[in-house]
Amino acid sequence: MKKTVRELTKFARIHHSLGGKIFRSLVMISALVGIAAIVFGFILYSSAVNREYRTKTYNLACTASMVLNLKTIKEKSGQVLSIYDSIPEEERQDAEDPEYLGQFKSVEDMTHNKLRWDVHELQLQNDMVAGYVAALDLETGRMIFIADGDQASTYCPPGYYDTFNEKQISTWMEGNKLSFLDRINGAKSMSAVLLKMERYGYRCTAGKRLFDVNGYPVFIFYDSDMTQAANAAKTFLWQYILVIVVVAVLAEIIILLFVNKRMVKPINELTNAAKAYTEDSQAEHRAGRYFEKLNIRSGDEIENLALTMKDMEAELADYVRNLTRVTAEKQRISTELDVASKIQEGMIPNIYPAFPERSEFDIYATMDTALDVGGDFYDYFLLDDDHLVMVMADVSGKGIPAALFMMASKIMLNNYSVTTRNSPAKILEAVNDSICSNNKAEMFVTVWLGIVEISSGKMIAANAGHEYPAIKKADGSFELYKDPHGIVVGAMSGMKYKDYEIQLEPGDMVFQYTDGVTEATDPSGELFGTERMLEALNYDSQAEPEMLLLHVREAIDDFVKEAAQFDDITMLGFKYLGPKEDA
């Protein structure tokens, strides 16, 4: 489960911070960009510096090749190389061997000295660290000194040699291999080599080939000091890193301040407003209290969000007001339904024993409504000392409309019975016409109405579309009595109903009910039906009306199990006990 903001730990909240996220991203991006800038910048810088040094040195070698006395060089080269060739290879192994070097002594005469000074002069004028004429022995990789311009202790006498590898030799012979950067910068190939040697330090040695003597190519070489360039590159690198770091840190701080002011702060304000809003328990007072007060002017989606929240707050307030009103309304309706239900209950006789002073009969009835108010009803009342009216009715539809219709029907049936003293059929006809004359809702009611002459046990009844009554003769069992049926009351005016007569003997019983009994439905959709009802009625042949109704109710409950009661269940039981003894 995702936690809510309130449940987050402090650490998690920091981790949840937008500022923190942006900070981490910025540091990563600037580190990557910075490293790339440093690497690329340094490569560009040092390759430019190296190129400049190579060019400078090579150019001087070229200049020297034009100003130096080539005749002398050729002569001196001839002498040195002839001596070199005359010495067997075994004796040339050590360039510093005095015996080996001694063999070249004859070369160092005045002309040789003059050449050295000329070479040295050019070296000094051009800020080089060394200048010398030398020949390359391509087989051994030796650079054999002819005339060294050096006037100090590091002077290399004629015949002295340094050994180089193949790559360095070939660079002097054929020029530099050009790198990609060199090419795009339009650099020319030069015979210049960057060397790091123990003896001379870090140098750029460039040579210009003059001519070949005895098969050895002879060069004029100049060395420039690269240590300075390397140091300059190092200094550049550090300054460059410093600038990039400072710029990156400054940029991060500025962006963070901006993000904090324009994003984090407004979002936190929104969060706090939302928190305060939800913590305010008095929902109806929330309107315009929290989001309305926010003043977020970030000019972006966050401002849109704030505006949306304001709208939402206003709309929620409206909604809550509405809901409160609707709830109050519902409450009122519910209260009124309660009262209506009580009035309806009050209209129906439900105090038992119903006629405690009458020993000639026993009557009992129940009504369970499926909704608060129902459409079923029963009624019984004495017309006079000798006549009892029983009514069982079921109004089409349910709820308040049915209840209203039920009340009207009940009162009319009662009124017509009492005032006209007519037979059941006549009463039903009169009530039917009365209802039909003004039945806009097109509702109707099924009615069974019976009048018992108590002294004789003679019952006259009529049925307007209601269920068949169940009658039990004293020594028999309950059976449906298929009485003649007329149409339901309220369908059409001018309908006729038929009276019928049943002679009740002492001990006989009448059971009337509504379709809530026969049409009680079990979870699988099966109806309770009249068979099961008769079975329940005959379960206990000694049962008085009250027990009788209880048996039926229990049978229904057993049958429907957990299925919800859908219709009103109304039952009436009547037992004729016989005329008064003294009558």
Added chain:
Amino acid sequence: MEIIKKLDGDKFELKVEGRLDTTTAPELEEVIVAGIEGVKELVFDFAALDYISSAGLRVLLSAQKIMNKQGDMKVIGVNDTIMEIFEVTGFSDILTIDK
């Protein structure tokens, strides 16, 4: 409940299947109100109807009252269960029923 409508000139036939009770009756009523204008012959086919409650009867009664003014109404394919309900409620007296 399912209603299959068939309008053939001024003859409107409605085949009603399943249960016609408080919850489904308003649907049938809507169909009737929407289609009854100008109909001379209204026929209900109840061959596949399992049950009809008082709310269903009310719809039939309303339809019968309208058809009394503008033509004929007939209920066909009525099975024993439905017939019993018609008889008990006395609707068999006012409806034209073809079994």
